[in-house]
Amino acid sequence: MIEGLIEEIKKFRDVRDWKQFHTPENLAKSINIEAGELLECFQWNSDYKKDEVKQELADVLIYCLFMLDAVDLDFYDIVSEKMKLNGEKYSVEKAKGNSKKSNKL
8 A cells, every 4th residue: 555655656756857856865854844844833832733734744754755765765674673673772661651762761
């Protein structure tokens, strides 16, 4: 399912000839800019508009998918690897119900 969506996103980019602008540096900037716009949804209070959050979150995710493509990484592989590392850093015994960083547990 996600593979089909990723292909649709790439096709959208490719028919517009935008891949030429999608360097890792430009994509990292774009991810950060869009993440800032997502944060702006919560700037003054927690009374956010769900549709605005949805739109900004989608932008962040799309740029992240473009970054995966630009640096030739696989979504499933990197997330699986990171979850394994997180499991080691944040054992249930130490981290359950605790919001501290791993070096403070």
